[in-house]
Amino acid sequence: MPSIDFFTKETSTSSFILDVLSSVDNTVDVHTPTSDDAPEIAEALRAPLAPIVIWDLDSFSAKNAELLSRLREFSPDSMILAYAESPERYTEVSSKLYDTILSVEALRLHLMSKISRLKEINNAKRIFRERMSHLVGKSESMQHLRKKVERAILHTGPVLIQGESGVGKDLVARAIACVYDKFVTVNCSAIPESLFESELFGHTRGAFTGAQNERIGLFEDANGGAIFLDEIGDMPLHAQVKLLRVIQNHEIRPIGANKTRHIDVRIIAATNRDLREEIREKRFREDLYYRLNVIPMQLSPLRDRKEDIEDLANYFIRQYAPAGEPYTLSPEALLKLQNHNWPGNIRELENVIQRALCFTDPGILSAEDLQIDEDSNDSAARFSSADTAAIKAFNASNYEEFRDLQLDEEREFLKATIRNCDGSVSLAAERLRMNRTALYNRLTRLGLSVKNVQS
Numbered sequence: 440m441p442s443i444d445f446f447t448k449e450t451s452t453s454s455f456i457l458d459v460l461s462s463v464d465n466t467v468d469v470h471t472p473t474s475d476d477a478p479e480i481a482e483a484l485r486a487p488l489a490p491i492v493i494w495d496l497d498s499f500s501a502k503n504a505e506l507l508s509r510l511r512e513f514s515p516d517s518m519i520l521a522y523a524e525s526p527e528r529y530t531e532v533s534s535k536l537y538d539t540i541l542s543v544e545a546l547r548l549h550l551m552s553k554i555s556r557l558k559e560i561n562n563a564k565r566i567f568r569e570r571m572s573h574l575v576g577k578s579e580s581m582q583h584l585r586k587k588v589e590r591a592i593l594h595t596g597p598v599l600i601q602g603e604s605g606v607g608k609d610l611v612a613r614a615i616a617c618v619y620d621k622f623v624t625v626n627c628s629a630i631p632e633s634l635f636e637s638e639l640f641g642h643t644r645g646a647f648t649g650a651q652n653e654r655i656g657l658f659e660d661a662n663g664g665a666i667f668l669d670e671i672g673d674m675p676l677h678a679q680v681k682l683l684r685v686i687q688n689h690e691i692r693p694i695g696a697n698k699t700r701h702i703d704v705r706i707i708a709a710t711n712r713d714l715r716e717e718i719r720e721k722r723f724r725e726d727l728y729y730r731l732n733v734i735p736m737q738l739s740p741l742r743d744r745k746e747d748i749e750d751l752a753n754y755f756i757r758q759y760a761p762a763g764e765p766y767t768l769s770p771e772a773l774l775k776l777q778n779h780n781w782p783g784n785i786r787e788l789e790n791v792i793q794r795a796l797c798f799t800d801p802g803i804l805s806a807e808d809l810q811i812d813e814d815s816n817d818s819a820a821r822f823s824s825a826d827t828a829a830i831k832a833f834n835a836s837n838y839e840e841f842r843d844l845q846l847d848e849e850r851e852f853l854k855a856t857i858r859n860c861d862g863s864v865s866l867a868a869e870r871l872r873m874n875r876t877a878l879y880n881r882l883t884r885l886g887l888s889v890k891n892v893q894s
Contacts, residue, residue, distance in 0.1 A: 444517075447495035490516070493546075494537065496523040503529065507536035522546040563618055567592070570614040574607070575754045576747030580739045584611070591615045591734050597686060599671075599731045600709040602738030604872050605784035608709040611736060612667045615707055621664020623657050628673035628877035635678040637694055640685075646695025658691050658702055665705040671731070672712030672723060673877055679724045686730045706731070720842075722884070741781040741788065748776050751785060755792040756804075764801040771806040779811050783872055850885050853878075864889060 492510065496503055510519065521537040522545075523529060529540070541549060574585055591598055592615055600608045609624070616622045630638050641656030658666060668674070674682070685691055686706060690699040708731050717723035741748070752773070756766050768776075781787055791811055799808045853867075860866040868875040882889060 444492045447493075447498045490518060492517045492519045494519055494521045496521050496526070496529050496532070496540075500529075503532050504536065507532065511536055520546070566617045567614075570610075570617045573610045574614060575750050576744060577750060578739075578744040578747045580744050581747060584736065584738065587734075587736060588614050591736070592618060594734065595705055596733035597706040597708065597731045598734040598736060599714075599728075600707065600736040600738065601714070602709075602711065603740045603784055604711045605786035606738040606740060607785050608711075608738060609667070609669065611738065612665075612669075612707045612709060616665035616667070616705065619664040619705065621661050622667065623661035623664065624667045624669060625657050626669050626874065628670040628874045628880065631876070632675045632880075635675055636681060639678065640681060640691045641693035643693055643695035646693070650695070653693075656691065656693060658685060658704055659693075659700065661704050662702045663704075665707055668706065668708040670710060670874070670877065671708040672710040672714060672717055673880055676722070676724065679727050683724065683727045683730060686727075741784045745777050748788065749773055751788055752776055752792055755789050756796065759793050759796050760801075761796075766796060766799075766801055767803050769803050769805050772804050772809055775806040775809055775811070786872075846885060850887060853882060853885070853887065 492514075494503075494507065494510075499506055507519065507521075510517070519537040519539075521529075521532075521540045522543055523540070524543050526540045526542055534540075571585065571588070574581065574588065588611060598612075598615055600611050602608055613622065625639070637650075637654065637656070639656050639658055641654050641659055642650050644650060644653045668682075681691075685702070685704075688699075689703065690701050692699045714723050714728050718725045718728060741751075749768070752768055756768070760766050776788070776791075783790075791809055794810055795804055795808045798810075856871060857864060857867045860870060864878060865875050868878040871878065873881075879889070
């Protein structure tokens with residue numbers, strides 16, 4: 440931390456400056472060797488001084504030249520900031536003995552501005568450390584990801600985060616956006632298709648039936664900050680066209696408005712879909728993909744980086760354990776965690792740890808304390824289904840036929856899941872770890888009627 444030495448007598452001005460300097464937490468150390476006796480000040484100058492010295496010319500008017508000369512002699516690299524009620528009175532003091540001379544009022548403004556900037560920097564560093572602390576793991580892929588996040592923070596281009604559900608895409612987005620005061624999250628799979636444009640870009644009064652008041656959209660709400668478009672793969676095509684124009688022109692036009700509005704927003708998008716496959720299926724615009732994929736982030740599933748499981752488990756234990764109740768993992772418990780395939784990724788691991796802490800007394804967590812959802816019959820059925828699908832795919836004569844087989848398999852899988860949930864789409868979505876609206880949208884795209892599936 441930078442330090443400041445402050446040489447003055449006790450005055451209202453010096454008290455004010457001390458209050459300003461001392462208000463910056465963990466940013467500056469303020470040393471104040473004040474005295475009415477100039478010889479004692481001269482003796483203090485023999486000690487190592489801080490990089491910055493604030494010198495009150497009015498306090499030592501008879502000895503300024505001598506004391507400043509000694510200061511320069513003992514600490515030639517210190518920056519000396521001199522001030523006085525009337526700086527023009529001290530023309531006899533050589534400008535070589537100080538770096539800047541200011542009036543009291545100018546010094547106050549100067550310090551307030553600099554300290555305010557120091558506070559902003561200090562706060563940004565605190566937020567950065569806090570956000571990065573959530574990206575847990577020592578695997579090579581996690582180390583590489585943290586480096587990419589640090590680089591992405593310094594730029595303003597769009598970011599596209601891809602990875603399976605539950606790998607922590609939202610945490611990466613928040614880390615990248617740590618330098619912004621505003622961070623607006625949009626779940627694209629949760630917005631009805633008919634309301635998409637209004638939600639994102641707003642509307643004017645009377646723009647459509649029911650628009651009784653003007654409403655600003657989420658992009659305008661995020662102006663000057665960052666917007667996180669989660670599940671961007673579920674965005675309807677008509678909204679994708681609008682988003683493309685926002686990225687290209689940095690402006691929006693609310694529904695019913697005659698003029699565009701300029702916005703300055705950092706766009707961060709995420710998806711668990713294969714967008715290249717969505718492009719081939721004409722469900723995602725290729726030009727939008729390349730506009731978003733300026734800074735790509737690919738998050739590995741937990742099963743591919745099992746060396747991170749111990750760190751993640753201990754992180755969740757620290758997060759969810761009640762205060763003063765220590766928990767540790769036994770070697771057998773850790774082995775059980777590492778042997779699981781984690782189809783739900785980090786979110787599933789978090790739930791397992793949280794459940795164990797809820798039902799277990801403080802101490803060592805055994806393997807039996809970890810309740811992991813395992814259904815061998817379902818696993819065998821999935822394997823059998825996958826095996827059958829692979830045989831059919833192998834016999835396909837062309838890619839179109841192969842894609843049709845894939846879609847047929849997905850239809851049968853979704854229908855079976857909903858029927859196993861007694862026709863409840865909400866329960867099926869929860870079991871599939873999907874948003875309910877996203878499941879409805881997927882059924883529609885596959886040409887399935889919910890009523891027919893439930894029957």
